Amino acid sequence: MFVNFFFHLRKRGIPVSITEFLTLLEALEKGLDDASLTGFYWLARSVLIKRVEHFDRYDAAFQEFFKDLPFSAPERRDDLSDELLQWLEGAQFLRELTDEQQQALQQLDLDELRQQFEERLQEQTERHDGGSHWIGTGGTSPFGHSGRHPSGMRVGGSGQHRSALQVASQRRFKNLRTDRVLDTRQIGVALRKLRHLSRKGGDEQLDLDATIDETARNAGDIELVFRPPRQNQVKLLLLFDVGGSMNPHTELTSRLFSAAHRAHHFKAFKAYYFHNCFYETLYSDMSRQKGESTRQILANLDRSWRCFVVGDAAMAPPELTQPGGCINYFQHNEEAGITWLRRLRETIPRTAWINPDKPQWWGSYTTRQIAELFPMFPLTIDGLDRAIDEIR
Amino acid sequence: MTNTFSGTSSYIADGELSNVxxxxxxxxxxLLVRGEPGTGKTLLAHAVAESLQMPLIRWHVKSSTDAAEGLYHYxxxxxxxxxxxxxxDVSNIEHYIKLGPLGRAFESKQRTVVLIDEIDKADLEFPNDLLHELDAMRFTVDETGREIIARQRPFVLITSNAExxxxxxxxxxxxxxxxxxxxxALMRDIVAVHHPDLEQRLLERCLxxxxxxxxxxxxxxxxSTSELIDWIGALVRSGLDADELSDDFPFLGVLLKKERDLLALQGSR
Structure with a gap:
């Protein structure tokens, strides 16, 4: 059965390795699951699942795998629909009750309560917050959570001593789930290759070989030699095409951006945004409100910089080739886009164009024009690797 | 298993956490622990060490930390x-080998708790460089050829902010x-540990x-939690009572650290 569980998890897209599975078996042998399904739920999760993003998938898979097992749970809450739990998410605030109101609330015993709950569950069709009858949050109905009722029943929200299926059915980690194509770490590892190390600045380190040489030369009088540690000397400029045809790629490009920004201590790092092609102005924010003069930006950069332009390079030909061809009607560009691109290439010869479209779609006129100016690579790990080799 | 962990008088661990x-x-x-800042990841190591009476060895990772530092330094x-x-005695290199946190934990006669704090602060390859040492719990000092093997496998707790x-x-x-x-509910217990004499009404209002x-x-x-505890501390010291708190937000600076957030909140009220 456990082997089946292992394959079930893998089938549901959770990368469980054999080593981890063996660890789980070892843990079961030691009795760490408390011989209960709840114990097993927690144990298997801590041993097999290493990313919060996978918790939700695990919950779903666990529920699916164990729901048909004979399972003696006294509570009836396992069949709560996702929908009901959704109504209960995002609790409204507790209401302050006066004493009279408190007393007016009906005291119920457990059996009555359960019966009413079942009935109400049958009748209820939508979300309720702050009422006194339906299952919802922040109200005085005996059902739901974050509400006030002297003998109420908590549904969703936080509670204790839940059985595994109830925990699993809550699927608390739903919004942490991401189905990623290229993860930030992979991009980070690729960008690492862009390091160009040289010795400058920073805390000094002892250079042992030089110290021994100098000491010998000094007739045994100790001469310590220090030198600065190696530091990344790369200055990186990132230009992003945003909006329009780039919308489907926003997530991917922002991941590249965050990897570049966080994982690496570049000596200098700048990022700007544009739409389709850039002209006199580049923008420091994605909504393209805060503009800076391109001429000014380029004036502050030099040949020691490296540059990635991320864009699909697909646009109407005039946007690239004609003055006044800018896609934004109110922005009149004196010079054609391609002139600006040439200027970028003169300022930073080590520029590569990263295209998130698949290479078989690179046939458009403007894409071919741009590919003549800059080496173009797809936004994949392999493409990124080659781009880095190109501008290193 | 005779020694089990279930929190300490000053650290409240819920069932899931003590189980794991x-x-x-x-x-x-x-054990790798992740979570929002201020959820007590680092304190967990102190609590485990205290409750199981094992010595705690701390290793705070910085961006410049290199895996070898954890083992030894010549x-x-x-x-x-x-x-x-x-x-x-210069001829004995052994005198000049200073063991790092992991090295000391391996050499210790008693089982220890090793805290590797904020592992994600270091270089991308840092965790990979420690793989073998954490797995086999042994390493060799290159200068002397001595192999250091853990006498007792330490309990290694690693925290990460998911940076x-x-x-x-x-x-x-x-x-x-x-x-x-x-x-x-859990927060009430946590606050009670830090401010045991807190008035109930004030606590509810604060939460x-x-x-x-x-x-x-x-x-x-x-x-985060630690900011809430500081905030309650500030309120208690200033002697404010629950009613004064109802329509005012005193000492907001204890809870919000970014100027932007303070402004945004003032704007929304």
Missing amino acids: VNVALALQKP DTVQRLNDSRFGDG KELPDAFLRRCIFHYINFPGP EKFYWLREQPQLRKQP
């Missing part, structure tokens, strides 16, 4: 100086737990305001 600590203890695998400058001035992705090979060797942000604040979407940095 016990699993990691029994399986002798490193103090060449000291040795050169000693040879120059004739102090100490960077950790490598899969590393993750496979760990037990993993994500500390959820505590809900009001209400605190969770309301955390739900404000315009905040860039949500206040």
Whole structure:
């Protein structure tokens, strides 16, 4: 059965390795699951699942795998629909009750309560917050959570001593789930290759070989030699095409951006945004409100910089080739886009164009024009690797 | 298993958390803990050490930390100086090998708790460089050829703020737990540990305001548990009572650290 569980998890897209599975078996042998399904739920999760993003998938898979097992749970809450739990998410605030109101609330015993709950569950069709009858949050109905009722029943929200299926059915980690194509770490590892190390600045380190040489030369009088540690000397400029045809790629490009920004201590790092092609102005924010003069930006950069332009390079030909061809009607560009691109290439010869479209779609006129100016690579790990080799 | 962990008088651990600590203890695998800042990841190591009466060895990781520092450091400058001035026994390199946190834990006669704090601060390859040492619990000092083998496998607790992705090979060797942000019920217990004499009404009012604040979407940095405890401390010291708190937000600076957040909140009220 456990082997089946292992394959079930893998089938549901959770990368469980054999080593981890063996660890789980070892843990079961030691009795760490408390011989209960709840114990097993927690144990298997801590041993097999290493990313919060996978918790939700695990919950779903666990529920699916164990729901048909004979399972003696006294509570009836396992069949709560996702929908009901959704109504209960995002609790409204507790209401302050006066004493009279408190007393007016009906005291119920457990059996009555359960019966009413079942009935109400049958009748209820939508979300309720702050009422006194339906299952919802922040109200005085005996059902739901974050509400006030002297003998109420908590549904969703936080509670204790839940059985595994109830925990699993809550699927608390739903919004942490991401189905990623290229993860930030992979991009980070690729960008690492862009390091160009040289010795400058920073805390000094002892250079042992030089110290021994100098000491010998000094007739045994100790001469310590220090030198600065190696530091990344790369200055990186990132230009992003945003909006329009780039919308489907926003997530991917922002991941590249965050990897570049966080994982690496570049000596200098700048990022700007544009739409389709850039002209006199580049923008420091994605909504393209805060503009800076391109001429000014380029004036502050030099040949020691490296540059990635991320864009699909697909646009109407005039946007690239004609003055006044800018896609934004109110922005009149004196010079054609391609002139600006040439200027970028003169300022930073080590520029590569990263295209998130698949290479078989690179046939458009403007894409071919741009590919003549800059080496173009797809936004994949392999493409990124080659781009880095190109501008290193 | 005779020694199990269930929190201490000053550290409240919920069932899930103490369970996972016990699993990691029994399986002798490193425990990787992730969670929002201020959910007590680092304090967990102190609590485990205290409750199981094991010595705690701390290793705070910085961006410049290199995996070898955790094992040992060969103090060449000291040795050169000693040879120059004739102090100490220069012929024995062993004297100049200073063990790092992991090295000390391996050598210790007693089982220890090793805290590797904020592992994601270091270089991307840092976790990979420690794989073998954490797995086999042994390493060789190159200068002397001596092999240091753990007498007792230490309990290794690793914390991460999820700033960077950790490598899969590393993750496979760990037990993993994500500390959820505590809900009001658990939070009441946590506050009670730090402010045992707090008036009930004031506590309720504080929690209400605190969770309301955390739900404000315009905040860039949500206040955390440790900030709540500081805030309550400030309120208690200033002698404010629960009624004064109802329509005012005193000492907001204790909860919100970003100027933008303070402005945003003032704007929304």
